[in-house]
Amino acid sequence: LKREAIDTLQSVADAEALEAARVKYAGQKKGALKDVQKLMGSVASEDRKTAGMGFNEAKNAIADALQAATDRFSQGGASGADPTFDPSLPGVRPRIGHVHPITQTITHLTEIMGRMGFEAAEGPEVEDPHHNFVALNIPEDHPARDPLDNFYLATAQAAEKSNTEGSRLLRSQTSTVQIRVMENKQPPIRVISLGRVYRPDDPDATHFPMFHQMEGLLVDKHVTMANLKTVLRVFATNYLGDDVQIRFRPSFFPFTEPSVEVDFLWDGQWIEFGGAGMVDPNVFKAVGYDPDQVSGFAFGLGVERLCMRRHGIKDIRDLYSGDMRFLSQF
Numbered sequence: 001l002k003r004e005a006i007d008t009l010q011s012v013a014d015a016e017a018l019e020a021a022r023v024k025y026a027g028q029k030k031g032a033l034k035d036v037q038k039l040m041g042s043v044a045s046e047d048r049k050t051a052g053m054g055f056n057e058a059k060n061a062i063a064d065a066l067q068a069a070t071d072r073f074s075q076g077g078a079s080g081a082d083p084t085f086d087p088s089l090p091g092v093r094p095r096i097g098h099v100h101p102i103t104q105t106i107t108h109l110t111e112i113m114g115r116m117g118f119e120a121a122e123g124p125e126v127e128d129p130h131h132n133f134v135a136l137n138i139p140e141d142h143p144a145r146d147p148l149d150n151f152y153l154a155t156a157q158a159a160e161k162s163n164t165e166g167s168r169l170l171r172s173q174t175s176t177v178q179i180r181v182m183e184n185k186q187p188p189i190r191v192i193s194l195g196r197v198y199r200p201d202d203p204d205a206t207h208f209p210m211f212h213q214m215e216g217l218l219v220d221k222h223v224t225m226a227n228l229k230t231v232l233r234v235f236a237t238n239y240l241g242d243d244v245q246i247r248f249r250p251s252f253f254p255f256t257e258p259s260v261e262v263d264f265l266w267d268g269q270w271i272e273f274g275g276a277g278m279v280d281p282n283v284f285k286a287v288g289y290d291p292d293q294v295s296g297f298a299f300g301l302g303v304e305r306l307c308m309r310r311h312g313i314k315d316i317r318d319l320y321s322g323d324m325r326f327l328s329q330f
């Protein structure tokens with residue numbers, strides 16, 4: 001009995017098994033030791049002393065084994081699950097989050113443009129067609145307003161009036177903020193706006209349906225295309241290094257005239273980073289400015305592409321995968 005009880009107590013795997021073993025061997029009412037004790041009365045008197053000593057020895061050994069097993073589990077916490085737990089070891093440091101690489105990029109770009117006197121402005125991500133299109137000289141029948149190229153919201157007004165003023169959409173470009181700034185402020189103006197924009201583009205290495213743009217707007221007297229090119233060049237060398245090569249390609253945007261596409265050389269290839277141009281007189285008229293009195297330039301650059309070029313990231317999807325092995329490098 002002693003051997004069996006000690007073996008069992010040494011090998012119990014959890015607190016429940018321990019309690020079962022305790023009841024079985026040392027239980028006050030029906031425990032095996034009690035049964036043996038009851039038999040003591042029937043032992044012949046000359047053998048009683050030896051039997052008594054043997055019984056006491058077995059009882060003490062079982063009590064010791066029981067105590068050892070109880071200690072083992074109380075160290076492993078209430079569940080008794082981990083007998084190797086050592087409360088004297090230093091704790092595991094909780095992992096503290098850190099700023100996403102795109103947020104870091106936004107801070108950096110804001111700082112560079114701030115040094116050139118550009119103040120940060122913000123606008124809503126849910127826009128009305130007036131700010132996303134109309135005031136930007138994009139008329140009702142323009143393909144840029146196509147529901148297939150935009151995320152329109154399923155509002156009651158939109159259902160009623162379809163693709164007209166009542167509808168709302170996730171802004172497809174930060175140029176909306178140009179309008180909001182000019183509606184509320186008189187020239188001279190020198191602002192940037194960094195934020196999310198949305199387009200139903202299929203994700204690939206350089207496209208994502210949600211991305212960020214940095215919009216720039218400068219309005220004053222006698223602003224020229226040379227000013228625009230200088231600002232973009234100074235910005236690019238600050239952010240991407242002195243050896244960056246930049247190319248301006250003639251292009252078209254409804255809200256600028258003339259317009260250019262801005263390319264940077266990246267691993268031997270010209271990659272488009274954004275659009276820019278001189279603010280179209282129709283845009284000035286839409287916000288109540290006199291195009292004969294003021295001129296200005298605007299640009300919109302893809303923030304993800306800038307971040308990717310600077311850090312050598314090959315796939316935009318890595319930025320939004322949520323994979324800590326990638327993100328913790330920044």
Ligand code: FA5
Nearest residue numbers: 173175201207208211272273274275276298299300302
């Ligand atoms: C525009 O959005 C214009 N609003 C830019 C502009 C502003 C022109 C002011 C003139 C004056 P575009 O559609 O080309 O232009 O987009 C600009 C940049 O956003 C692209 O060059 C690219 O860098 C980035 N971009 C566009 N689509 C995506 C996408 N799906 N994923 C990631 N980046 C994108």
